Every structure is written in structure tokens, then in C-alpha cells.
Amino acid sequence: MKQAGIDYKKFLNPETVLKLASLEVRARFIVEGFLLGLHKSPYHGFSIEFSQHRPYMQGDSLKDVDWKVFGKTDRYFVKQYEEETNLRCNILLDISASMEYKQGSSVRKIDYAATLAAALAYLMIKQKDAAGLVLYSDIIHKFLPPRAAEIYLKEILLTLSKIPKAVKTNTSQSLKTIAEKIHRRGVIIIISDLFDEPASLLKTFRELRSTGNEVVVFHTLDPFERNFNFDRDSLFVDLESGDEMTVQPHQLKKSYREALTRYTTEIKTGCQQAGIDYNLLDTSVPFDKALYTYLQKRSRMK
Secondary structure, eight states: OEETTEEGGGGTOHHHHTTSSOHHHHHHHHHHHHHHHHSSOOSTTSSOOEEEEEEOOTTOOGGGBOHHHHHHHSSOEEEEETTOOOOEEEEEEEOSGGGGOOOTTSOOHHHHHHHHHHHHHHHHHHTTOEEEEEEESSSEEEEEEEEOOHHHHHHHHHHHHTOOOOOOOOHHHHHHHHHHHOOSOOEEEEEEOOOSOHHHHHHHHHHHHHTTOEEEEEEEEOHHHHHOOOOSOEEEEOTTTOOEEEEOHHHHHHHHHHHHHHHHHHHHHHHHHTTOEEEEEETTSOTHHHHHHHHHHHHHTO
16 A cells, blocks of 8 residues: 555565664654554544644643634633543563574564564654553563653653663563552553463463553564574574574474464463453564554553
């Protein structure tokens, strides 16, 4: 699909987007491409459209004052917009060493995940939702509580552009710690490769859901982690433990794919039963899939 001669898909392709140096430019690039692709959004409340005027009240932002009306009436009126809902959204990003992985021409999972987090935060705050960010591995590295101010977006993007090195993963325990810091209900978005025991993960997801939060999981993998298309004997190194193993991929491909299918099916089924949105992505998947998922969740909460 093209609009006004512009191919919006280039804005959403990970390899294209990740060539841009600035995370802020990446986020804006993705969201603007997403808007082009939507053409006319089917989601009520996505496009924040002008609705009516109301009298200016102390504390209102001056940027919402309609100066044309002031010029005609000598009175201050504020533009009121539809769907000023201000959801609270926490983006939880796994930064453990396994997220550093990439194979061949693919992009690192952490680069894909951080860019996705940036685009989601950009979209949320532009929609007047409150966005927050948590970086975790086996511990919590950074906790930014949700805020809706546009200046706060710069702090989120700066944090995402300076992700610290981490090693081990303990998603289940980290999410329990994070849950203790989240005191108001909202949307919790988890971006991780989910290298943890399925039973522990699902138990923690259900606990987050049981407190009234809407939970969205973006299970992020490298394409080779999904298809195991290695074509020669390979040395595999565990990025978290350092353990090494030489294998012949053609002997393992079938059993690996079967094991991955069982694993992802268990996670997906458990999430569906708990009312949690589960999305399996790899680093070749255009970013619009995740943005659509967020908008669908947002529209259901209204």
C-alpha cells in the first residue's frame, strides 16, 4: 500500500529503521510510517481529533489555547480533544545477555526490542497516555514510572539509548519485584525472549493480570532461533553462562523446532487462558504488528 506516492513499509522494516543513528528518529520514523499505513484508523480514539472548546482553567497547557478564538473574543478557550483517556502504560524490557544475540544479517534482539519500546512510548505519549519504562535482567536496572508529559519522552529515549550490560535472566523474579512498584492499574507491556521456565513465567503473568492490569507480551526472538536454519556444523555459546557446544544442525533441526513449538504453544495457551495478549515476534517482523496490538488493547479498555 502507498499513500501520496510514499511507500510506508520502509518506515516499518527493522533493517531500514535500525540504520538510523538516533533512537528518537527511529521512534518517530516508525510512528509516522504506521500512521501512513493506517490511512484512516479503524480504532476509535487513535487519531486524537479536535472535539470542542471549553473555558481555560488554571493548570491547562498554553499550547492547547486557541489563539484565533482569543483574538476574536478576548477570552481564553482551550481546544478539547476526543479520547483524552490517559492510560498508564509500563513497558518492561528484558536486557539480559541473551537479548544481545543476532545471526547473519539479522539485527540484535536488544536493538529491535529497544526500538520497539521507543516507538511504543512515542506513540503513547503523543496520544496523551502515560508511559513508563523498566529495564531488567535478573535485577531491576532502571525504573521510570509512567508520565504523560512530552518532555518525559526524552528521558525514556535517553534511557533506551544507554542500556547497561547485563548477564543473567530471571524474568519471573524480576516481574514480581516490578509488580510491587506498580501501584496503579494500567497496561503492562513485556518485551523479552522469555528464556525462563514456562510455568514460572505464566504464574507471574497471571499475578500481574489478577491485580487488574492488562498485560501484553511481545515474545522476541531472532529468526534463526525460530527456524534453526543453520547450514553447517556450529559452535553454540550460551551468552549468559558461557557454556559451549558443537552441534550438527541438520540432526537437531526437527527436534529443536518441535521443542520450540511445544514451548511457545504452552506460553500462548497459558496467556490466552488468563486473558493476556501474547505475540510471537522475530527481529525481521515489521514494527507495525506490535503497534496494532497496543492500539487494539487500548481500544478495548475504553
